[in-house]
Amino acid sequence: MDLHKEGDRGSAKQKKVKIVFVIGGPGSGKGTQCKRIAQQFGYTHLSVGEILRQEISSGSETGAMIQKIMKEGKLVPSDVTVRLLQQAMQGINSGKFLIDGFPRNEENVKAFEDLTKMEPEFVLYLDCPQDEMEKRLLSRNEGREDDNIETIRKRFKVFMESTLPTIEYYESKGKIRKVDAGKSIDEVFESIKVIFSQGKDNKVPPISRHKCKCLIL
Ligand SMILES: Nc1ncnc2c1ncn2[C@@H]1O[C@H](COP(=O)(O)OP(=O)(O)O)[C@@H](O)[C@H]1O
Ligand SMILES: Nc1ccn([C@@H]2O[C@H](COP(=O)(O)OP(=O)(O)O)[C@@H](O)[C@H]2O)c(=O)n1
Numbered sequence: 140m141d142l143h144k145e146g147d148r149g150s151a152k153q154k155k156v157k158i159v160f161v162i163g164g165p166g167s168g169k170g171t172q173c174k175r176i177a178q179q180f181g182y183t184h185l186s187v188g189e190i191l192r193q194e195i196s197s198g199s200e201t202g203a204m205i206q207k208i209m210k211e212g213k214l215v216p217s218d219v220t221v222r223l224l225q226q227a228m229q230g231i232n233s234g235k236f237l238i239d240g241f242p243r244n245e246e247n248v249k250a251f252e253d254l255t256k257m258e259p260e261f262v263l264y265l266d267c268p269q270d271e272m273e274k275r276l277l278s279r280n281e282g283r284e285d286d287n288i289e290t291i292r293k294r295f296k297v298f299m300e301s302t303l304p305t306i307e308y309y310e311s312k313g314k315i316r317k318v319d320a321g322k323s324i325d326e327v328f329e330s331i332k333v334i335f336s337q338g339k340d341n342k343v344p345p346i347s348r349h350k351c352k353c354l355i356l
């Protein structure tokens with residue numbers, strides 16, 4: 140599959156790939172909602188966290204490096220993350236990708252743009268109060284090494300310091316679609332359905348980081 144924009148190499152035959160990024164704090168419900176979106180709207184769901192965990196399971200040296208970083212709640216270097224993400228995308232013949240947990244910082248954005256020459260159609264932002272996210276993560280029960288209170292707090296800090304600026308970046312491009320993710324799974328999905336049913340010209344009102352529920356601690 141060619142991951143470049145239609146026309147980039149002058150061929151009218153190249154398939155236009157549509158990408159939606161899904162971001163939000165740890166425990167905001169990205170994975171849960173992505174499964175539903177993929178099923179209802181025909182997207183291929185790629186969880187970047189899962190891709191990184193698969194690399195850990197492979198037993199590679201890169202995997203060992205990723206494991207150490209994840210345990211500390213930090214972010215994996217973008218060249219590694221984007222290379223693994225691009226490999227995963229190239230193995231799938233899909234026109235529509237839902238990329239969960241990406242981008243998480245400005246370096247992620249730049250590495251993705253540089254390597255793939257693509258931009259997301261829009262960015263779905265699941266905005267959830269931190270105390271709710273903490274509660275969800277502590278009862279997630281997936282055996283993850285990073286779902287302990289110490290690492291969870293570090294991940295929240297990384298989200299505030301590194302991911303919120305990327306939300307502002309996409310907001311300035313009119314690409315953020317924000318939903319209140321503090322509600323029930325069904326209620327959140329109802330709001331998401333409205334967004335995925337709209338044409339790309341229907342923009343939601345702009346947001347500012349001061350209005351994010353995740354900052355109401
Ligand atoms: N809206 C919600 N209300 C209550 N629990 C939720 C909601 N969305 C997800 N969960 C639960 O919270 C945990 C974290 O959800 P998950 O989808 O893994 O979040 P993320 O991928 O953003 O970390 C899971 O155990 C999930 O079942
Ligand atoms: N773009 C990304 C995504 C995940 N990660 C790493 O993977 C971890 C788990 O990501 P995840 O998306 O599975 O976590 P949740 O937000 O779903 O809980 C993060 O805390 C980072 O250490 C990363 O470094 N860069």
Ligand SMILES: [Mg+2]
Pocket residue numbers: 169170186188240
């Ligand atoms: Mg997840």
